Amino acid sequence: MFNVQPLAWYAVYTRAKCEKKVADLFTRKKVEHYYPVKHLVGARRIVEAPLFPSYVFVRIPESRSWVVRETDNVVNFVHWLEQPAIIPDHEIALIRHFLRDYEDVSVERFPIPTDRERVHASGGKIIQLSGDHVKVELNSLGCMLVAKVSSREISAITGSKAVNGPHY
Structure with a gap:
């Protein structure tokens, strides 16, 4: 077999x-x-x-x-x-999602962790939401995706529910 x-x-x-x-x-x-x-x-x-x-x-x-x-x-x-x-499949899906839904997407590297720091395998976690930009980790590549979003696309997340639209 x-x-x-x-x-x-x-x-x-x-x-x-x-x-x-x-x-x-x-x-x-x-x-x-x-x-x-x-x-x-x-x-x-x-x-x-x-x-x-x-x-x-x-x-x-x-x-x-x-x-x-x-x-x-x-x-x-x-x-x-x-x-x-x-x-991971979900990181490829996240890249596809960002490129499909946002016009201004870029990649930023983050520092290589020291021995004491651990890289989480989950990835896809929103790490910064400020003004009109959102940053999402891609741990497997040691970088993050940065997208410019309009304020009407940003939704408040309370508990496990999203208010006014999609969330990650």
Whole structure:
């Protein structure tokens, strides 16, 4: 009987400005992937730019990592805290959600924790809500998503209920 390995999301580091090429190669190889892009308004047109420069996310069983490594313009799997960065499904969903629902999304790195500090595996926790910005942790990548939101999109959360709209 076959030993079926679970699928997991991994971050893959690409050569500079090769994210789209790598994503296209993954499509041809039938490797499930996600290449998050943000839309920037230029003087004459809207331009797509990678949300995570030099990163593409792949969803594979560990045994198929060789398919990813043998892809042109792939440098290696991204490591975080000396381990391959395995991205939980809910963090990929959070990235998709932010890019779908907000226009101005960016990524900020946070400091690498010391030995005394622990990284929580849950991620997706709102860590700051101020003025017109919201910040959400992506612990598996050591960064946070920052989105500009209008005041009408911010809702008060009391207990386990949301008032006036969605919450995270």
